[in-house]
Amino acid sequence: MYRYIVNRLLLAVPTLVGAAALVFLLMRLIPGDICLVRLSGGGSVDADALAACHADLGMDRSVLLQFLSFLGGFATFDFGTSMWSGKPVSYEILTRLPISLEIAVLATVVAIAIAIPLGTLSALRQNTWTDFVIRTVAIAGIATPSFWLGIIALIIVLDVTSAVSGTPWMPPIDYVPLWQDPVRNLSMAILPALTVGYRYSAVTMRMTRSAMLEVLREDYIRTARAKGLVHRLIINRHALKNALLPVVTLIGIEFAFLIGGLVVTEQVFNLNGIGRLFVQAVQNQDYTLTQALVMLVVAVFVLTNLVVDILYAWLDPRIRYA
Amino acid sequence: MSLALPNETLLDRSAAGRPFRRSLLQRVLSFCVREPMGTLGLVLVLAMLIAGLGADWIAPYNPTSNDFTAMTEPPSWAHPLGTDQFGRDLLSRIVFGARTAIIVGFTCAIVGGVVGLVLGVASAYFGGGVDMLFQRVLDVMMAFPLIIMALAVVAIFGTGVQNVIIAITIPLIPRCARVVRSSALSIREVPYIDAARTCGLGHARIILRHMVPNVMAPFLILLTAFVGQAILAEASLSYLGLGVQEPVPAWGLMLQGGAEEYASTAPWIAIFPGLAIALTVFGISLFGDALRDALDPKLRDR
Numbered sequence: 139m140y141r142y143i144v145n146r147l148l149l150a151v152p153t154l155v156g157a158a159a160l161v162f163l164l165m166r167l168i169p170g171d172i173c174l175v176r177l178s179g180g181g182s183v184d185a186d187a188l189a190a191c192h193a194d195l196g197m198d199r200s201v202l203l204q205f206l207s208f209l210g211g212f213a214t215f216d217f218g219t220s221m222w223s224g225k226p227v228s229y230e231i232l233t234r235l236p237i238s239l240e241i242a243v244l245a246t247v248v249a250i251a252i253a254i255p256l257g258t259l260s261a262l263r264q265n266t267w268t269d270f271v272i273r274t275v276a277i278a279g280i281a282t283p284s285f286w287l288g289i290i291a292l293i294i295v296l297d298v299t300s301a302v303s304g305t306p307w308m309p310p311i312d313y314v315p316l317w318q319d320p321v322r323n324l325s326m327a328i329l330p331a332l333t334v335g336y337r338y339s340a341v342t343m344r345m346t347r348s349a350m351l352e353v354l355r356e357d358y359i360r361t362a363r364a365k366g367l368v369h370r371l372i373i374n375r376h377a378l379k380n381a382l383l384p385v386v387t388l389i390g391i392e393f394a395f396l397i398g399g400l401v402v403t404e405q406v407f408n409l410n411g412i413g414r415l416f417v418q419a420v421q422n423q424d425y426t427l428t429q430a431l432v433m434l435v436v437a438v439f440v441l442t443n444l445v446v447d448i449l450y451a452w453l454d455p456r457i458r459y460a
Numbered sequence: 461m462s463l464a465l466p467n468e469t470l471l472d473r474s475a476a477g478r479p480f481r482r483s484l485l486q487r488v489l490s491f492c493v494r495e496p497m498g499t500l501g502l503v504l505v506l507a508m509l510i511a512g513l514g515a516d517w518i519a520p521y522n523p524t525s526n527d528f529t530a531m532t533e534p535p536s537w538a539h540p541l542g543t544d545q546f547g548r549d550l551l552s553r554i555v556f557g558a559r560t561a562i563i564v565g566f567t568c569a570i571v572g573g574v575v576g577l578v579l580g581v582a583s584a585y586f587g588g589g590v591d592m593l594f595q596r597v598l599d600v601m602m603a604f605p606l607i608i609m610a611l612a613v614v615a616i617f618g619t620g621v622q623n624v625i626i627a628i629t630i631p632l633i634p635r636c637a638r639v640v641r642s643s644a645l646s647i648r649e650v651p652y653i654d655a656a657r658t659c660g661l662g663h664a665r666i667i668l669r670h671m672v673p674n675v676m677a678p679f680l681i682l683l684t685a686f687v688g689q690a691i692l693a694e695a696s697l698s699y700l701g702l703g704v705q706e707p708v709p710a711w712g713l714m715l716q717g718g719a720e721e722y723a724s725t726a727p728w729i730a731i732f733p734g735l736a737i738a739l740t741v742f743g744i745s746l747f748g749d750a751l752r753d754a755l756d757p758k759l760r761d762r
Contacts, residue, residue, distance in 0.1 A: 152599075153599045156597070157604070161612070274497075277742060277745045277749070280741070280745055281688065281692075281738050281739075281742035281744075281745055282737075282741075283695050283712075283737050289715065289730045289734065290731065293730060293731075300724070394605065395605045397608070398605035398606065401607055401611065402700060405699070416608075421701070421702070423615065436603045439604075
């Protein structure tokens with residue numbers, strides 16, 4: 139097991155370095171000189187100021203040295219300063235992280251709570267109306283853009299609250315920690331979590347269904363039936379336990395992709411999270427912030443994959459000893 | 461599929477001495493009978509294609525002309541889906557938006573898919589060190605969620621239809637290459653590849669003529685999924701203001717302008733463009749699922 143973990147860790151490192159190299163190269167593909175863009179606001183550009191700016195950004199060094207210092211920066215969590223706000227990138231990210239993290243975790247809970255029971259039910263009632271309806275709901279979840287769902291949810295909340303109480307109510311947009319004001323915090327986070335969670339649950343539901351169908355055909359399920367085991371026990375203890383393995387992987391992978399979904403959803407609900415920061419960074423052409431955020435997402439992806447793989451090996455001995 | 465034919469048909473065919481082949485129409489009809497949901501999907505996709513391609517004749521109004529005498533009008537006979545805050549007819553904008561969605565969706569899926577197909581098959585064919593290196597590169601590319609990669613590309617090249625297409629195509633390539641590679645790996649071991657090599661055929665010819673046709677089933681299934689993903693990604697980018705730019709009509713863009721501001725007074729501005737996106741991608745997904753069942757019977761019931 140330890141050997142497996144070490145192997146997996148060693149595989150994650152080149153992926154991260156490779157991703158850093160890709161981001162580094164992409165950021166250097168930007169047409170024109172960043173310093174020229176920054177300084178040319180006043181018209182003509184002073185040669186000394188240009189050189190100073192280059193030195194400041196470390197652009198007078200060789201490309202290899204630049205890349206190494208770029209990597210070193212990430213390794214020591216020093217991402218430089220935002221080119222737009224002038225504040226440290228790590229500060230910008232850390233102030234925005236809790237809100238996104240909370241929505242991501244809530245969305246995951248929503249997704250699991252919907253997907254696993256419905257996916258299992260769909261598999262058990264294969265090719266019946268129940269199955270048909272659940273599958274349609276799942277496909278609709280994949281097809282519906284989460285930002286549109288968010289807008290519709292807001293319209294409904296507005297209409298319902300103004301019909302019930304006379305005054306339209308909108309969820310709060312400023313972040314209050316859960317422990318300070320749980321009601322306010324949850325009323326802010328629940329709608330985005332539901333809209334993102336629906337899509338997430340749709341993917342997970344389909345996976346649960348197909349994994350469950352596969353497991354239900356296994357010999358040991360027939361054996362369990364033959365020896366007269368109660369149906370509920372066969373499903374819960376024998377089938378579901380094995381069917382959930384690929385589902386765990388999917389949940390892990392989708393968790394990382396959730397951040398991508400948040401980019402759009404936070405915009406709908408006007409929430410000041412990581413996703414919104416990312417869009418602002420791109421709009422403001424703030425390259426230091428953009429590259430740090432891209433690397434953050436990639437790191438989350440690689441780390442969740444790592445955790446999922448280790449979890450998978452722990453759950454399934456066949457992987458460990460393969 | 462022909463393997464499942466009853467024996468008499470096979471005998472008939474040999475007796476007649478001509479190859480048995482069903483016409484395209486027969487194939488389509490049998491698909492419709494066996495896959496009702498897939499047919500519904502196909503109908504939705506066709507409706508969207510007709511709307512997009514025939515937008516000039518179908519749209520009742522010019523999608524970009526403002527009419528300040530008819531702003532935020534609810535759906536009526538004159539404006540079946542209502543008008544937006546500039547008095548533009550929503551139906552016309554949605555019909556023209558279909559064209560943008562088709563252009564972006566299909567270009568991204570086809571270009572990204574074909575590049576991924578060739579790379580994936582080539583990687584499986586050459587194997588060894590080439591494959592190893594290629595796998596690591598794919599690992600890196602796949603670590604970027606689609607929308608994040610697309611946003612990073614937009615950050616560099618800027619917005620607009622052309623750049624959006626580039627931004628969405630790039631992240632699709634590794635996703636296609638990975639799936640295609642894994643199906644191509646099993647084909648490499650099949651004797652006819654060795655036979656082709658013994659005949660002295662070149663690498664390019666073996667890859668393109670002998671291996672690529674055999675990964676067509678998973679490839680086509682993937683391609684349909686890509687069209688849906690590309691349309692969703694384009695809508696997301698446009699909604700963020702980082703995709704297609706005004707005055708080009710695009711569904712995501714229509715949700716960006718006044719959808720939230722007018723949420724309570726003119727909800728149709730928000731409802732209809734989103735419905736167009738959802739129905740289109742829904743149709744593509746249904747069709748893709750049915751296509752998977754039809755092309756790959758092994759996966760049926762899963």
